[in-house]
Amino acid sequence: MNETRIFHATPVAWALFALAALFIGLISYDGLADLVRAWSSHEEYSHGFLIPPIVLFLVWQKKNELEQTPFKGSWAGLLVLLLGVALFILGELSALFIVIQYAFIVSLYGLVLAWLGWKGLRVIWVPLLLLAFAIPLPGFLYNNLSAQLQLISSEIGVWVIRLFGISVYLEGNVIDLGVYKLQVVEACSGLRYLFPLMTLGFIMAYIYEASFWKKMLVFFSTIPITVFMNSFRIGAIGVLVEYWGQEMAEGFLHDFEGWVVFMACLGVLLLEMWVLSFIGRDRKPLSEAFAIEFPEPVPEGVQKRPRKTPVTLYASVVVAILAMLGSATLEGRKEIIPERADFLGFPLKLGEWTGKRDRLESIYIDTLKFDDYIIADYFKPGGRSVNFYVAYYGSQSKGESAHSPRSCLPGGGWKMVEFDQKRLDATMSNGKHLRVNRVLIRKGDYTQLVYYWFQGRGRVITNEYMVKWYLFWDALRKHRSDGALVRLTTFIGPDDDVGDAEKSLSEFAGEVSRILDEYVPD
Numbered sequence: 001m002n003e004t005r006i007f008h009a010t011p012v013a014w015a016l017f018a019l020a021a022l023f024i025g026l027i028s029y030d031g032l033a034d035l036v037r038a039w040s041s042h043e044e045y046s047h048g049f050l051i052p053p054i055v056l057f058l059v060w061q062k063k064n065e066l067e068q069t070p071f072k073g074s075w076a077g078l079l080v081l082l083l084g085v086a087l088f089i090l091g092e093l094s095a096l097f098i099v100i101q102y103a104f105i106v107s108l109y110g111l112v113l114a115w116l117g118w119k120g121l122r123v124i125w126v127p128l129l130l131l132a133f134a135i136p137l138p139g140f141l142y143n144n145l146s147a148q149l150q151l152i153s154s155e156i157g158v159w160v161i162r163l164f165g166i167s168v169y170l171e172g173n174v175i176d177l178g179v180y181k182l183q184v185v186e187a188c189s190g191l192r193y194l195f196p197l198m199t200l201g202f203i204m205a206y207i208y209e210a211s212f213w214k215k216m217l218v219f220f221s222t223i224p225i226t227v228f229m230n231s232f233r234i235g236a237i238g239v240l241v242e243y244w245g246q247e248m249a250e251g252f253l254h255d256f257e258g259w260v261v262f263m264a265c266l267g268v269l270l271l272e273m274w275v276l277s278f279i280g281r282d283r284k285p286l287s288e289a290f291a292i293e294f295p296e297p298v299p300e301g302v303q304k305r306p307r308k309t310p311v312t313l314y315a316s317v318v319v320a321i322l323a324m325l326g327s328a329t330l331e332g333r334k335e336i337i338p339e340r341a342d343f344l345g346f347p348l349k350l351g352e353w354t355g356k357r358d359r360l361e362s363i364y365i366d367t368l369k370f371d372d373y374i375i376a377d378y379f380k381p382g383g384r385s386v387n388f389y390v391a392y393y394g395s396q397s398k399g400e401s402a403h404s405p406r407s408c409l410p411g412g413g414w415k416m417v418e419f420d421q422k423r424l425d426a427t428m429s430n431g432k433h434l435r436v437n438r439v440l441i442r443k444g445d446y447t448q449l450v451y452y453w454f455q456g457r458g459r460v461i462t463n464e465y466m467v468k469w470y471l472f473w474d475a476l477r478k479h480r481s482d483g484a485l486v487r488l489t490t491f492i493g494p495d496d497d498v499g500d501a502e503k504s505l506s507e508f509a510g511e512v513s514r515i516l517d518e519y520v521p522d
Contacts, residue, residue: 006067006304013309016317017115023320024107027088027327031100038136047196051134054203058127063295065123069116073310077114081107081316085323092330094472095401095481101135111320114312126206133199146191151415153231160235166242175234180241193262194226201269209289214276218269225268233261336479337394338521343374346519350511353378355388368403371395372519378508384490384501386508392484392520396471402485404464405439405452417442421462422451426510428460434513437462445494449501451509456483458522484520486512 084107091099201222348355418440
């Protein structure tokens with residue numbers, strides 16, 4: 001008689017786990033809904049829909065090993081679950097969807113650890129780690145990465161074009177072929193390949209039966225593979241446009257080229273794994289090293305034992321219920337929205353400066369979701385013009401908060417060449433010196449100088465992370481989340497002096513900072 005024993009979870013344990021997971025999902029609903037919107041609206045994240053079912057499959061793949069592993073539960077799982085709940089509260093009050101999304105994953109890890117214990121978690125921790133690939137990058141990281149990849153792809157793409165003896169000139173992200181100009185926009189940065197390929201590389205490295213260093217090489221090589229293949233695609237488009245016209249860079253052919261490049265990236269990854277299979281002591285044919293295995297059926301005569309439901313799983317359900325009740329309290333809290341003057345009455349005469357109002361297009365208004373704003377160009381006799389923009393939020397809830405210019409300044413061939421902080425001689429209404437973020441972006445011979453800061457609830461902040469911290473802290477203590485982004489911009493021509501631009505922005509910043517409290521209350 002076969003003495004092998006396997007364990008199976010009781011319906012009670014499954015019900016408790018499902019109940020706790022449901023409560024965690026409900027309190028994270030807004031963050032998860034935003035996640036689905038990102039998957040639906042951004043091609044680089046569209047693979048996110050496949051990640052949950054792939055994770056379930058990879059966990060199911062370990063069915064035989066899990067059935068032979070005793071579950072003892074772990075109180076450490078309860079601590080991880082509490083950490084996830086704390087992150088949820090932080091994300092809720094700081095108006096950050098991404099924190100809520102990570103809070104959901106951390107809570108799920110904690111719940112699994114509380115039920116399975118360390119031995120059980122050790123079997124499936126890698127598949128669960130794959131869930132993190134479903135969460136988009138923060139906006140400022142995404143935009144900065146995209147801008148850098150656009151420049152790298154443009155430079156390598158131009159190198160490819162020149163290999164064919166074609167005369168080409170590169171200005172920022174614009175490839176000038178003489179008759180035609182190709183702009184390497186954000187969609188051509190390679191991120192549409194990078195994120196899916198990194199996810200696929202992680203899965204392939206997990207399935208690949210090889211040394212740890214080989215697995216890491218397969219995963220991390222997805223980055224250079226994507227960059228070079230995307231650059232080659234841009235170069236190939238440039239060559240096709242040179243010989244067959246602008247339509248080679250448009251429509252179906254353009255999209256089809258993208259699919260070809262992605263499949264080529266996958267082919268390079270498989271070729272790399274094939275080469276690695278001939279290296280090292282763990283040599284074996286790729287067909288054996290890279291094969292998807294399915295669980296074996298339970299042999300006849302095997303003794304089946306029900307698992308004892310650990311106390312930590314019951315405790316996790318209690319924590320999840322309390323978190324659900326706490327979430328309802330947060331949503332029902334009364335927020336204080338202070339009285340203020342509308343920007344419609346903001347003066348167009350500030351000292352020697354005279355302003356002319358402008359308007360944002362509705363597409364930007366719908367995206368930024370502010371409650372009030374002003375955008376105007378101010379002029380000084382004999383001096384330069386300054387573009388003045390303020391976006392005010394009476395309540396900064398999830399998805400409706402001040403957007404950092406650091407995320408959107410680069411673009412259209414503009415490159416961020418300097419970023420630092422500067423203390424101005426200008427003083428605010430409270431007598432304190434104004435401190436701003438100073439950004440210099442350049443495109444060809446033209447430059448923009450930008451000052452920006454975040455203001456509200458008695459603070460002027462330059463650090464984007466501290467903005468979110470004080471948003472959380474003030475929402476907790478003061479029941480307030482109002483605030484604004486203030487941005488000043490001036491153009492610098494090829495013959496203009498940066499020092500003159502600095503002087504103009506500093507002077508104008510002093511003028512507006514003295515009266516801004518009426519429109520952005522303390």
